[in-house]
Amino acid sequence: MNYICSKCSLTMDVATKKSRCDCGGLWKLDFKPPKFDLSLLDRDNWSIFRYRVFMPLLGNEWENISLGEGMTPVIQFNEDVLLKMDYFMPTLSFKDRGAAVLISHCKSIGVDSVVQDSSGNAGNSVAAYCAKAGIDCEIFVPEGTSPKKIDMIISHNAKVNIVPGSRDNCANVCRAKSDREGKYYANHVYNPFFYEGTKTYIYEVYEQLNRIPENIFIPLGNGTLFIGIIKALEEFIESNIIDKMPRIIAVQSEYCSPFAKAVEMKTVKPVKVIPKPTMAEGIAIGEPMRGGEILEYIYKYNIEVITAPETRILEARALLASKGIYIEHTTAATYAAYMKYCELNGRTPALIPMCGAGLKSDH
Ligand SMILES: Cc1ncc(COP(=O)(O)O)c(C=O)c1O
Ligand SMILES: [Zn+2]
Structure with missing residues (x-):
C-alpha cells in the first residue's frame, strides 16, 4: 500500500x-475501502476494529494492541440533542480511535520508538497504545497542559517534555527532534x-441510529475528528447510504479561530493567529498543518464554522x-457554541461529540 504526496x-x-x-x-x-455495508462488520469484535474491513x-x-476503544453510546440528552459519549474510551478521549489504528500501523512496519506532540489527549492515547x-514513546506537550493529562502520559512509561x-x-x-534523531513521528495530524480510526465515529453513529443526523457539530483544532467524519460521510455518499452531506457545523475557540477567520475573509489558507489563552486547550491550534485540505472541505460542503464563547464554557460544563x-473544558466549548448557535438560529436538532472526560482538566 502506498502514500501519495498531497503536494x-x-x-x-x-x-x-x-x-x-x-x-x-x-x-x-492511496486506499479505497469497499462500499460501506453493515453486513461486512465483524460483529464479534467489540471495538473500532469491527469495521476493519474499511481500514487499510x-x-x-491490532489484535494485540486494541484496548476496546470505540463502541461509545449515543444518548438522547434532550428533545433536540444527541450526544456521542466519546469520553467513554480507554484513555478518556476520542483520540483513542485514531491512536489505536496509528500505533497498530507502527507495529506492523517495525517501528520501535516514536515521538509525538499534543495538547494532552492525543499524547495520552499514543502513550497508552505504545x-x-x-x-518506546516520547511526548511533547505545551506548558500549561493539564497536569492530569501529563500524569497519565507518564504513567504509561512515556517520556514527557513540557515545551515553553x-x-x-x-x-x-x-518535529525538529524527529528530523534530527530520525525517530518515527507518530503524529495524529501528519x-x-x-x-x-476517527472515521469510525460516523460508522458507529450509523450502526447505532440506522441514519445520519441532519446537523453534526464537530470541534475543530487540527481537524482529526473533522477529517475522519468527512471521509466517512464521503464513503457513505459513494455507497449510496446518504445522498448528500448532512449540515456540518465546526466549532473553534473564540480565542483561536484560524478557520472561522479564513471563511470570513474567503481565503484558501487558514488565517495565521496567535492563540490567546483559552480554556478550550484542545482546539487552540493557531497553525493547523492540514489547514488547506480542511478549508477545501469547508468550502466544498458549505460547512459553517462558528466560535465557542469563552465566557460560556463553564456554564456549558456546569449544565x-x-x-x-462530566466533560473537559474543550468539550464544554462545543456545547457552549451549540447553545449560542440555537440562540441565533432557533432550535436545532444535533449530534454533538463528548470528546474528553472532565477528570482530565482542572481550571
Ligand atoms: C477534548 C478534545 N476535543 C477536541 C479536540 C480537537 O481535535 P482536533 O485538534 O483534531 O481538531 C481535541 C484535540 O486535542 C481534544 O482534546
Ligand atoms: Zn511531495
Whole structure:
C-alpha cells in the first residue's frame, strides 16, 4: 500500500519512516475501502476494529494492541440533542480511535520508538497504545497542559517534555527532534492512519441510529475528528447510504479561530493567529498543518464554522454536569457554541461529540 504526496503526487510505500514527502507535502493514503455495508462488520469484535474491513491495516497487530476503544453510546440528552459519549474510551478521549489504528500501523512496519506532540489527549492515547504495543514513546506537550493529562502520559512509561510557549511551538520542537534523531513521528495530524480510526465515529453513529443526523457539530483544532467524519460521510455518499452531506457545523475557540477567520475573509489558507489563552486547550491550534485540505472541505460542503464563547464554557460544563455528564473544558466549548448557535438560529436538532472526560482538566 502506498502514500501519495498531497503536494507533488509522489508515491511512497506506507512502510516509510518519513513523516512527510521531501517536498514538504503531507501524505494521503492511496486506499479505497469497499462500499460501506453493515453486513461486512465483524460483529464479534467489540471495538473500532469491527469495521476493519474499511481500514487499510497491514497484518493483525491490532489484535494485540486494541484496548476496546470505540463502541461509545449515543444518548438522547434532550428533545433536540444527541450526544456521542466519546469520553467513554480507554484513555478518556476520542483520540483513542485514531491512536489505536496509528500505533497498530507502527507495529506492523517495525517501528520501535516514536515521538509525538499534543495538547494532552492525543499524547495520552499514543502513550497508552505504545505501552500496549511495546513501543518506546516520547511526548511533547505545551506548558500549561493539564497536569492530569501529563500524569497519565507518564504513567504509561512515556517520556514527557513540557515545551515553553504555544501548542504550535511545541509541535515545531517535536518535529525538529524527529528530523534530527530520525525517530518515527507518530503524529495524529501528519499521519493518515489516524484518520482511518476517527472515521469510525460516523460508522458507529450509523450502526447505532440506522441514519445520519441532519446537523453534526464537530470541534475543530487540527481537524482529526473533522477529517475522519468527512471521509466517512464521503464513503457513505459513494455507497449510496446518504445522498448528500448532512449540515456540518465546526466549532473553534473564540480565542483561536484560524478557520472561522479564513471563511470570513474567503481565503484558501487558514488565517495565521496567535492563540490567546483559552480554556478550550484542545482546539487552540493557531497553525493547523492540514489547514488547506480542511478549508477545501469547508468550502466544498458549505460547512459553517462558528466560535465557542469563552465566557460560556463553564456554564456549558456546569449544565452538562448537572445532568450527569462530566466533560473537559474543550468539550464544554462545543456545547457552549451549540447553545449560542440555537440562540441565533432557533432550535436545532444535533449530534454533538463528548470528546474528553472532565477528570482530565482542572481550571
Ligand atoms: C477534548 C478534545 N476535543 C477536541 C479536540 C480537537 O481535535 P482536533 O485538534 O483534531 O481538531 C481535541 C484535540 O486535542 C481534544 O482534546
Ligand atoms: Zn511531495
